[in-house]
Amino acid sequence: MAGTRQGAGGAASAAEPGPALWEPDTGRLPAITEAAQTRRQKLTKALFIAVWMIFLGGPLEDLFSGRLGTAGTVWGAVGLAAFVGTYFALVFRHTRTPLPGRTVYTLLVLLYALAWALSLTEGTDWLVLFVYVVVASCAVLPAGRAVAAMAACVLALAAIGTGFGTRPWWGVWTSFVIPALLGGFALMSARKTVRTMRELREARAVVAELAASEERLRLARDLHDLLGHSLSLITLKSELAGRMLPDHPERAAEQVADIERVSRQALVDVREAVSGYRRPTLAVELAGARTALETAGIAADLPPRPPAVELAPEHEGVLAWALREAVTNVVRHSAAGRCTVTLQPPADDPAALRLTVADDGKGPSGNGEGNGLSGLRERLAECGGTLTTTAGPEGGFMLRATVPSVP
Numbered sequence: 001m002a003g004t005r006q007g008a009g010g011a012a013s014a015a016e017p018g019p020a021l022w023e024p025d026t027g028r029l030p031a032i033t034e035a036a037q038t039r040r041q042k043l044t045k046a047l048f049i050a051v052w053m054i055f056l057g058g059p060l061e062d063l064f065s066g067r068l069g070t071a072g073t074v075w076g077a078v079g080l081a082a083f084v085g086t087y088f089a090l091v092f093r094h095t096r097t098p099l100p101g102r103t104v105y106t107l108l109v110l111l112y113a114l115a116w117a118l119s120l121t122e123g124t125d126w127l128v129l130f131v132y133v134v135v136a137s138c139a140v141l142p143a144g145r146a147v148a149a150m151a152a153c154v155l156a157l158a159a160i161g162t163g164f165g166t167r168p169w170w171g172v173w174t175s176f177v178i179p180a181l182l183g184g185f186a187l188m189s190a191r192k193t194v195r196t197m198r199e200l201r202e203a204r205a206v207v208a209e210l211a212a213s214e215e216r217l218r219l220a221r222d223l224h225d226l227l228g229h230s231l232s233l234i235t236l237k238s239e240l241a242g243r244m245l246p247d248h249p250e251r252a253a254e255q256v257a258d259i260e261r262v263s264r265q266a267l268v269d270v271r272e273a274v275s276g277y278r279r280p281t282l283a284v285e286l287a288g289a290r291t292a293l294e295t296a297g298i299a300a301d302l303p304p305r306p307p308a309v310e311l312a313p314e315h316e317g318v319l320a321w322a323l324r325e326a327v328t329n330v331v332r333h334s335a336a337g338r339c340t341v342t343l344q345p346p347a348d349d350p351a352a353l354r355l356t357v358a359d360d361g362k363g364p365s366g367n368g369e370g371n372g373l374s375g376l377r378e379r380l381a382e383c384g385g386t387l388t389t390t391a392g393p394e395g396g397f398m399l400r401a402t403v404p405s406v407p
Contacts, residue, residue: 055132055179056084058125059118068122076122083114087132091139104140108149111136112156119160127176130157134184143188150184197294204291211284222273230266234259280320282306282343289327293339296331298359302341309345309353315403318379319343319355322387322401325372326357329397334361336396346402354402360394376401 062068063076090099090107099107115129130153137149157176241255283306293300311319323341330339336359346354377387385403392398 055128056080058128059122062123062125072122076118076126079114079118079122083111083118083129083132086110086114087136090136108133108137108140112152115153116156116160119156124161127157127161128179130176131180131183134180135187138184138187138191146184146188150181153180201291201295204287205295208288208291211287219273223270227266227270230262230269233262234266237262280317280324282316282320282323285320285323286341289323289341292327292331298330298336299338300341301338303343307343307345307353309405311353311403311405312383315353315383315385315405318383318385319353319401319403321379322355322376322399323357325376326355326399326401329372329399330357330359330361334359334397336361338394345405349402352402352404354400356398356400358392358394358398359396360392361396363391363396364389373399 059076059080063073063080066073068076086107090104090111111129111133115126115133118129119126134150134153137153138146141149154177157180161176237255237259241252241259244252244255286302286304286306290300290302293302306316327339327341330336339357339359342354342356344354346352373387373389380387380401380403383403385401387402388400390398390400
């Protein structure tokens with residue numbers, strides 16, 4: 001997730017474009033236009049660009065029709081190239097690395113001026129350029145200023161399209177004004193949706209951190225309860241043994257033997273407490289897997305909780321390790337757009353529980369298993385389980401880990 005930068009006083013100055021609605025404290029436009037890392041994100045970005053490029057069909061056809069004459073064609077080609085270049089510089093360059101505020105407003109004014117000039121000189125087919133001005137404004141401006149920019153574009157469309165009141169308005173309204181409004185409001189809605197999703201991911205991360213903190217506090221309480229009495233007893237018996245020497249060596253030896261017994265029992269208790277603390281659970285790993293996948297931009301299809309199957313704690317721990325390892329590999333290496341996780345008894349062994357993790361990414365590399373999968377296979381073998389890895393049903397990678405329900 002991209003970091004946020006807090007604005008002074010929470011308000012934008014006259015020279016700076018206020019925070020974009022998509023990410024309230026920055027000018028960035030995430031998700032749709034930032035660098036794509038998965039196939040789904042790349043496809044989304046390509047479609048986002050392609051849909052808006054369709055609107056250039058009218059001006060391009062007009063350029064090649066010969067209607068404009070030599071001077072008009074040259075001016076139209078130069079003006080259209082400048083307009084498209086400015087549009088890409090503003091929308092896609094700014095959303096990767098935010099431009100200075102004055103530059104943003106300068107580019108928006110340039111887009112608006114080019115749309116006016118080309119529409120007045122080349123004809124009504126060029127009014128479609130105002131649609132791009134609306135999209136650019138909604139991509140880089142906060143809601144209030146974006147609506148103001150949309151209103152300015154609608155007024156320009158109405159004025160130029162109707163010949164300043166000398167032609168019917170209905171054709172201009174249906175051909176240009178409605179697409180501009182739909183495009184602008186659709187982009188603003190998408191920005192709100194992405195902002196909500198980002199806030200949800202951040203909330204999930206906070207919940208996970210709180211759960212980890214609570215678990216650390218539980219361990220601290222357990223260690224205090226386990227060691228408090230034992231250490232006090234060891235201290236007391238050590239003092240007694242010191243007082244008994246050198247006059248009563250036999251009684252001192254008894255105290256030393258008691259100290260050894262208490263310390264050994266304390267060591268056993270601490271090991272058991274730490275072992276239980278370190279053993280992962282399926283419920284915790286499922287929540288962590290969802291957060292990790294969604295943070296990486298991968299659609300997560302997994303159950304909200306483990307099935308109600310009686311499972312030995314050590315077997316559940318191994319299966320939880322398998323889930324963690326599989327999801328880590330999906331996030332790091334798969335370039336997947338979707339990951340599906342299932343937990344259910346296999347058809348041929350209802351007494352067991354099988355974890356299946358499948359993605360639609362690049363698939364097996366052919367370089368053999370890494371240390372993570374090899375270690376996981378050994379863990380499963382120790383508890384009577386199995387691990388299989390194959391190509392997934394959607395062409396990606398699939399991992400299956402199975403453990404018996406009882407030792």
